[in-house]
Amino acid sequence: xxxxxxxxxxxxxxxxxxxxxxxxxxxxxxxxxxxxxxxxxxxxxxxxxxxxxxxxxxxxxxxxxxxxxxxxxxxxxxxxxxxxxxxxxxxxxxxxxxxxxxxxxxxxxxxxxxxxxxxxxxxxxxxxxxxxxxxxxxxxxxxxxxxxxxxxxxxxxxxxxxxxxxxxxxxxxxxxxxxxxxxxxxxxxxxxxxxxxxxxxxxxxxxxxxxxxxxxxxxxxxxxxxxxxxxxxxxxxxxxxxxxxxxxxxxxxxxxxxxxxxxxxxxxxxxxxxxxxxxxxxxxxxxxxxxxxxxxxxxxxxxxxxxxxxxxxxxxxxxxxxxxxxxxxxxxxxxxxxxxxxxxxxxxxxxxxxxxxxxxxxxxxx
Ligand code: DAH
Numbered sequence: 001x002x003x004x005x006x007x008x009x010x011x012x013x014x015x016x017x018x019x020x021x022x023x024x025x026x027x028x029x030x031x032x033x034x035x036x037x038x039x040x041x042x043x044x045x046x047x048x049x050x051x052x053x054x055x056x057x058x059x060x061x062x063x064x065x066x067x068x069x070x071x072x073x074x075x076x077x078x079x080x081x082x083x084x085x086x087x088x089x090x091x092x093x094x095x096x097x098x099x100x101x102x103x104x105x106x107x108x109x110x111x112x113x114x115x116x117x118x119x120x121x122x123x124x125x126x127x128x129x130x131x132x133x134x135x136x137x138x139x140x141x142x143x144x145x146x147x148x149x150x151x152x153x154x155x156x157x158x159x160x161x162x163x164x165x166x167x168x169x170x171x172x173x174x175x176x177x178x179x180x181x182x183x184x185x186x187x188x189x190x191x192x193x194x195x196x197x198x199x200x201x202x203x204x205x206x207x208x209x210x211x212x213x214x215x216x217x218x219x220x221x222x223x224x225x226x227x228x229x230x231x232x233x234x235x236x237x238x239x240x241x242x243x244x245x246x247x248x249x250x251x252x253x254x255x256x257x258x259x260x261x262x263x264x265x266x267x268x269x270x271x272x273x274x275x276x277x278x279x280x281x282x283x284x285x286x287x288x289x290x291x292x293x294x295x296x297x298x299x300x301x302x303x304x305x306x307x308x309x310x311x312x313x314x315x316x317x318x319x320x321x322x323x324x325x326x327x328x329x330x331x332x333x334x335x336x337x338x339x340x341x342x343x344x345x346x347x348x349x350x351x352x353x354x355x356x357x358x359x360x361x362x363x364x365x366x
Contacts, residue, residue: 005041005063008037009063009066009067012027012030012031012067012070013066013067013070015027016067016070016071016074017070017074019074020078021078021082024071024074024075024078027067027071028071031067032064032067032068032071038060038063038064038067041060041063042060042061042064044056045057045060100351100353103352104345104349104352105345105346105349105350105351105352106349106350106351106352106354107337107345107349108325108329108331108337108348108349108350109213109321109322109325109337111325111350111354111356111363112321112324112325112328113196113213113215113321114355114356115240115356115362115363116194116196116215116236116240116321116324117194117196118356118357118358118362119236119239119240119358119362120194120217120236122239122358123192123232123235123236124192125192125193125194125217125219126192126193126194127193127194127195127196128179128182128183128187128193128194128195129179129195129197130173130176130178130179130182130195130197131173132172132173132197132198132199132200133160133170133171133172133173134170134171134172134173134178135164135166135168135169135170135171136168136169136170136171137166137168138173138178138181138182139155139171139173139174139175139177139178140152140155141304142178142181142301142304142305143177143178143180143181143256143257143301144256144257144298144300144301144304145256145257149256151255151256155174155175155201156174156201156202156203157171157172157173157174157200157201157202158171158172158200158202158210159171172199172200173199173200174199174200174201175199175214175216175318176195176196176197176199176214176215176216176318177216177257177316177318179193179195179197179216179218180195180216180218180257180297180301180316181301181304181305183195183218184218184220184301184302184305184307185305185306188307189220189221189307189311189312189314190220190221190222190312191218191219191220191221191314192218192219192220192221193216193217193218194215194216194217194218195215195216195217195218196213196214196215196216196321197213197214197215198211198212198213199211199212199213199214206333206334206335207334208334209322209334209335209337209338211338212320212321212322212334213320213321213322214318214319214320214321215318215319215321216316216317216318217232217294217315217316217317217318218297218314218315218316219232219314219315219316220297220307220312220313220314221312221313221314222311222312222313223313224296224312224313224314224315225296225313226250226260226262226296226315228315229262229294229295229296229315229317230248230250232315233248233264233292233294233317234246234248237266237291239358239362240324240328240362240363241277241278241327241328242361242362242363243277243278245278245279246266246267246277246278247266247267247278247279247280247281248264248265248266248267249264249265249266249267249281249288250262250263250264250265251263251264251265253293253295255293255295256298257295257297257298257300257301257316258293258294258295258296258297258298258315258316259295259296259298259299260295260296261293261294261295262293262294262295263290263292263293263294264290264291264292264293264294264317265281265288265289265290265291266281266288266289266291267279267280267281267282267283267286267287267288267289268281268286268287268288268289269283269285269286270285270286274330275287275289277289277327289327291319291323292317292318292319292320293317293318293319294315294316294317294318295315295316295317296313296314296315297313297314297315297316322334322337325337328363329348329363331348
């Protein structure tokens with residue numbers, strides 16, 4: 001091997017052994033590329049005598065192979081180092097919880113309805129629904145509010161110009177109570193339902209919106225009495241407000257569809273200037289807050305729906321869902337519920353993953 005080539009080869013191998021990725025490519029081009037010096041040496045083989053070629057051929061090929069092997073070896077080292085660097089810089093800890101991607105939130109009204117369904121399901125109630133466009137008979141007459149009944153005046157609503165097939169006036173239902181009638185007719189007795197939903201009245205100010213939400217409860221069975229009503233409401237309110245010290249006061253009242261009728265108040269106490277539910281409302285510094293209407297199902301409803309009032313009795317109640325949400329989550333303006341303001345929802349809304357359950361707490365926040 002001539003000394004020039006030997007020196008060049010040594011220099012090349014040293015350079016390759018220390019090259020980074022760019023330098024390695026430069027070496028490859030300078031040595032093995034089209035105009036590289038080994039490529040040029042290979043080309044000289046064509047002009048040699050066979051004897052000469054027998055000696056020069058293996059020598060030049062040997063140099064080419066040495067350089068090619070050195071490049072491969074260096075490349076393997078550089079690739080391994082690059083991979084190592086990537087592995088140490090891009091740490092991925094699979095044991096960390098995945099970051100939550102917030103996609104909207106659950107409205108407090110929906111959340112409270114889910115909480116109520118969870119609580120009442122535990123007491124054997126199923127969820128019933130009825131139409132929001134209701135007819136006059138289900139909304140009023142069958143609930144013992146005849147055409148001229150004065151109680152209709154408190155339920156002014158939006159009427160439709162057309163009547164249904166049986167000549168009944170159509171209207172936006174003013175309460176969820178017509179679902180009592182529909183369930184009694186469709187399912188008969190015994191019966192244990194709640195009926196959450198939208199209701200409408202032509203009312204609009206800071207504490208009234210033309211649309212709001214109610215939940216109706218109805219139990220019909222043999223031997224049902226006021227004690228069952230009181231226990232059910234107490235159990236429901238303790239679970240809903242997540243407090244054991246909820247105290248109820250039943251006051252005589254009047255609703256056409258219940259007899260006797262009671263208005264249910266719940267005791268509150270003053271905690272650092274705020275009214276917090278819980279405790280006996282008659283204790284000093286405490287008070288009572290009206291919460292819902294209820295009573296024993298009026299026997300006229302059994303007659304209207306074809307159930308035997310001698311065999312069955314029942315209780316019913318109706319409560320505002322928006323009001324329950326306001327009391328539980330400390331929201332003070334009813335109108336904000338229906339403004340669709342994203343900031344309000346971001347503040348009061350619930351994560352879609354926060355499913356109410358009795359074991360995890362019905363109103364647990366994520
Ligand atoms: N439907 C009544 C209203 O909207 C509320 C109500 C009162 C419902 C007493 C009931 C009940 O089931 O028993 O004003």
